[in-house]
Amino acid sequence: MSLIVMKFGGSSVGDAERMIRVAKRIIARKQQGHQCVVVVSAMGDSTDELIDLSRKIYDGKPPAREMDMLLSTGxxxxxxxxxxxxxxxGEQAVSFTGWQAGMVTEAIHGNARISEINPVRVMEALANNNVVIVAGFQGMTEIGEITTLGRGGSDTTAVAMAAAIKADICEIYTDVDGIYSTDPRVVKVARKLDEIxxxxxxxxANLGAAVLHPRAVEYAKHNQVAxxxxxxFNxxxxxxxxEEVSMEQGIVVRGIASDKDVARISIIAVPEKPGQLATVFTALAKEQIDVDIIVQSGVQNGSADFSFTVSIADIAKVMQVLEGIQEQVGYQEAxxxxxLVKVSIxxxxxxxxxxxxxxxxETISALGISINMVSTSEIKMSCVINNARLHEVINALHTAYGLDAEQQAFVGGPSDRR
Amino acid sequence: MSLIVMKFGGSSVGDAERMIRVAKRIIARKQQGHQCVVVVSAMGDSTDELIDLSRKIYDGKPPAREMDMLLSTGxxxxxxxxxxxxxxxGEQAVSFTGWQAGMVTEAIHGNARISEINPVRVMEALANNNVVIVAGFQGMTEIGEITTLGRGGSDTTAVAMAAAIKADICEIYTDVDGIYSTDPRVVKVARKLDEIxxxxxxxxANLGAAVLHPRAVEYAKHNQVAxxxxxxFNxxxxxxxxEEVSMEQGIVVRGIASDKDVARISIIAVPEKPGQLATVFTALAKEQIDVDIIVQSGVQNGSADFSFTVSIADIAKVMQVLEGIQEQVGYQEAxxxxxLVKVSIxxxxxxxxxxxxxxxxETISALGISINMVSTSEIKMSCVINNARLHEVINALHTAYGLDAEQQAFVGGPSDRR
Structure with a gap:
């Protein structure tokens, strides 16, 4: 017998019929001899309906505390x-709100972090042979205010509850079969990964966000929740x-992701002197601008060029910040x-x-496409390229790294084989 | 400055527009210098919609605990x-669920009674110049289970909160102007009462139930809440x-009520011996049958007839109970x-x-209608008559007691004047 947490999203419980199907699935698991704690989101569009209602009543962004009060009902x-x-x-079950399940959060509305879990009532209900159903996405502050966890909240509830009750596994049920090597809409032969x-x-994250929120993954990693x-549906x-993924199949590259929300900012002819980079990026940070890839060219004639990428929505703000420091930095042009698009393996x-x-x-060059920027980490490599031929690039990389379904996986690059 | 509790029912907050109108009403009260605690019901049909949803999922009557969990969201x-x-x-407000407002109830789902109120957070929020909005109809048991108060729950919440915070007055806002001397649909000249x-x-109760639940009235009486x-709407x-109503206007009869859910049961020729009545009514009580009026004829030839009234839905059960004790009691026929209808002044x-x-x-006899049963209490008198001419009877009584609007009120019966 094991203790499992099962999480079902809003589309899985979107109507009475689906709700009943989920109930059967849970009972099947229980009848296999497992103790089940189930975390569930609001039904289908119900959260959107509540938001619409609030818009009819409040002009603009409603007070976050009252919004949490409203949305937690879903x-x-x-x-x-x-x-x-x-x-x-015919099975026993007990439902709990976030606060009844002992989800204590920090005192921030709309995007609270879990600070503590006291799953006393959950454990009692399990001991009495109940399926325990816990409301996802919500918690309570120490003084008894209702909070919500923000995006990916129900995934986070499930993972956090799994950690708190020392569950053997946390199962995230969704409308796809699992995590794919890349977006199956782009690559027809995308491979479902057995593990990652x-x-x-x-x-x-941007492949998996729809099925598993990064915040929940971080929480799982930190607490070693499987x-x-x-x-x-199947x-x-x-x-x-x-944590540890088997390398038996020799899979080196596990997936390919792409991100179209990429703007490249270039600062031309920045005179070489200490602290120039710091000046630029401190000024940007002050304006809450997230900078992704940063590249600096070699110094020529006492000056260098910088490039960096930001979200497209931030371009205007970035240009304004740069203008404000042009005199100080002494660059020629921004x-x-x-x-553009960022492709990552x-x-x-x-x-x-x-x-x-x-x-x-080699794969990207072979298509006659030039690479504008490169960034690497221990487990990721990203290239910024023109976005016109993105699908072609992803398909070629998918094949080159042996990710196509049924294809033998890539076990080392061409340089190794030479 | 006074401290007032305002209660708005579901139809008063049935949609966004009405909700905004209620908000304006509350703010007007606050700007008159009052501290306001507002108790509110679920919007319009939302409770019915939740019940419909539960019916699609559960065959029969769903577990009461889960029903409370569901309905309290409204x-x-x-x-x-x-x-x-x-x-x-532009005004400050804080909303509270029943449990946040400190409504502690006994551990019964679907129809819990309030056992204690700890309005600490309500008082704090008032002190911080907030309008406090409290969810009606709900509470929490001592171990943290969500309960609902059953029918008339929001009225009871309002009255109980008014008692707990020592409010100067508890205002019940509804869709009629107040309590009437009788049903205005039956008597066109029904009089709105200034006080009762x-x-x-x-x-x-059966006149006022739609606007004020008897349970809330009992609670108000017990705690002397005005x-x-x-x-x-106006x-x-x-x-x-x-508690004390002025008699200046000489109003003796304040209102006329009628109840059509009346079945008369007669037990014919019950041999006279001690404990016969006890045998019959104990047997009925065991089956949870509410008996209203009880009449016993005089004893003739060592036996008497009994009559009593019950709810029409209970007839079959009553007859079954009586059959079961026929031998013991020795009556001839039931x-x-x-x-029938019960008319009460x-x-x-x-x-x-x-x-x-x-x-x-005299009024009823003058219409050529016979009276089947009579029952009196200190402040009420009821007659059971055939229901065919009910409206005529109510109108005649309304006039006879001087209740017609603009009419001089009744100051004593004809017997007094003689």
């Missing part, structure tokens, strides 16, 4: 109905997310460029396989 | 939105419900009769005006 409706559905099928490490999953991402195995084994980088460059 | 949505509406108009005593209000029932004065001054009863009998 999950409370779900837990009550799911518990009824389980009762109706926490770090890889974090780097693949995750499984699997479909709520019995397929899904993808395991864990430009911005869009229509992710794999925990990359650090020990030097050929991986060369394969990426 | 009021939580209302308080959050009403608070937002007040914020949007708790006891009269309780006896007029109530006002008034319209949420500024009219409404009806004051309190019969049931429907198509209510007034705290009745006890000191013996003519009141005579006027009732």
């Amino acid at each position: 999950e409370q409706v779900s837990v009550a109905l799911l518990s009824m559905a389980i009762h109706n099928l 490490s926490y770090d890889e999953m974090l780097e693949l 995750l499984v991402v699997r479909s709520s 019995e397929n195995e899904g993808t395991q997310v864990k 430009t911005s460029e869009v229509d 992710v794999g925990a084994g990359m650090v020990s396989h030097p050929g991986v980088a060369a394969t990426m460059f | 009021e939580q949505v209302s308080v959050a939105l009403l608070s937002m509406a007040i914020h949007n108009l 005593s708790y006891d009269e209000m309780l006896e007029l 109530l006002v029932v008034r319209s949420s 500024e009219n004065e409404g009806t004051q419900v309190k 019969t049931s009769e429907v198509d 209510v007034g705290a001054g009745m006890v000191s005006h013996p003519g009141v009863a005579a006027t009732m009998f």
Whole structure:
């Protein structure tokens, strides 16, 4: 017998029929001999409906405290109905709000972090042979204010609860079969991954965000909670997310991600003197601008060029900040460029396989596409390229790294084989 | 400055527009210099919608605990939105669920009684110049289970909160102008009462139930909370419900009520011996049957007839109980009769005006209608008659007791004048 946490998102419980299907799934798990704690989100569009209602009443952004009071009802409706559905099928269940389940958060509304979990009532209810249904996305501050956890909140609730009750596994049920090597809409032969490490999953966040929120992955990594991402519509195995991932299959690159929200800012002819980079990036940080890749050219004639990428929405603000420091820094010109994309390959084994980088460059060059910027980390390598031929690039990389379904996985780059 | 509790029902906050109108009403009260605690019900049909949802998931009556979990969200949505509406108009407000407001109830789901109120957070929020919005109809048990108070729950919340915080007045806002001398749909000249005593209000329950639940009236009487029932749609004065009602206007009968859910059961030829009545009514009580009027004929030839009234829905069960004790009691026959109605006149001054009863009998007899049963209490007198001419009877009584609007009120029955 093991103790499992099962998490179902809003689309899995979108109507009465789906709710009943989820109840059957839970009961099947219980009848296999497991103790089940279920975390559930608000039904389908119900959160959006509550937000619409608030818009009719409040002009602009409503007070966050009252918004939490409002939105937390969505999950409370779900837990009550799911518990009824389980009762109706003849099993015992008890539903809990976030605060009843002991989810204590910091005193921030709309995006609170979990500060402590006291799952006393959850454990008692389990001991009395109940399926325990916990409202995702919500908690309570120490003084009894209702809070919500923000985006990915229900995933985080599930992982945090799994850690607190020392569950054997935390199963995230979703509408896809698991985590894929890349977006299956772009690459028809995308491969469903049997397993992936926490770090890889974090780097693949923009692939996985729809099924598993990065914040939940961080929490899982920190607390070493074993995750499984699997479909709520079939019995397929899904993808395991864990610390150590087997290398048996020799998979070096586990997935390919892309991000179109990329603007490149270039600062031309920055006179060489100490602290120039610091001046620029401190000024940007003050304005809360997130800078991703930073590249500096070599120094020529006492001056250098910088490039960095930011979110497209931030371009205007960046240019304004740069103007404000032009005199101080003494650069010649600042430009911005869009229509770009960042393509990333992710794999925990990359650090020990030097050929991986060369394969990426060769594959992109072979398509006659130039690489504008490069950035590397231990488990990720990103290239910024023109976005016109993105799908072609992703498909070529997917094949080059042996990720295509049924294809033998890549075990080392061409440089290794030479 | 006074401290007031304002209660708004579901129809008063049925949509965004009404919610905003209620917010304006509250702010007007605050700007008059009052401290306001507002109790609010679930929006319009939202409770019914939640019940419908539960029916799609559970066959039969869902577990009461989970039903409370589900239904309590309705009021939580209302308080959050009403608070937002007040914020949007530039005033400070804080919403509280039942448990946040300190409503502690006994551990019964679906129909819990309030056991204790700890309004610490309510008082704190008031001290910080907030309008405090409290979810009606709900509370929490000592171990943290969410409960609901059953029918009339929000009225009870308002009265209980008013008692706990020692409010100067508890205003019940509704869709009518106040309490009427009788149903205005039956009597066109029904009179709006300026005031009514708790006891009269309780006896007029079936007149007032739609606007003020008897349970809330009992709670108000017990805690001496001054109530006002008034319209949420206009500024009219409404009806004051309190302990001592002025007799200046000489009003002896304050209102006329009727109840069509009346079945008369007759037990014919019950041999006279001690304990016969006890045997019958103990057997009925064991089956949870509420008996209203009981009449016993005089003893003739060593046996008597009994009659009593019950709810129509209980007839079959009553007949079954009676069959079970026929041998023991030794009665000859038991019969049931429907198509009856109970007409009641209510007034705290009745006890000191013996003519009141005579006027009732005379008025009904003058219409050629026979009276089947009579029952009296200190402030009420009821007659069971055939229901065919009910409206005629109520109108005649309304005039006879001087209740017609603009008419001089009845100051004593004909017997007195003789």
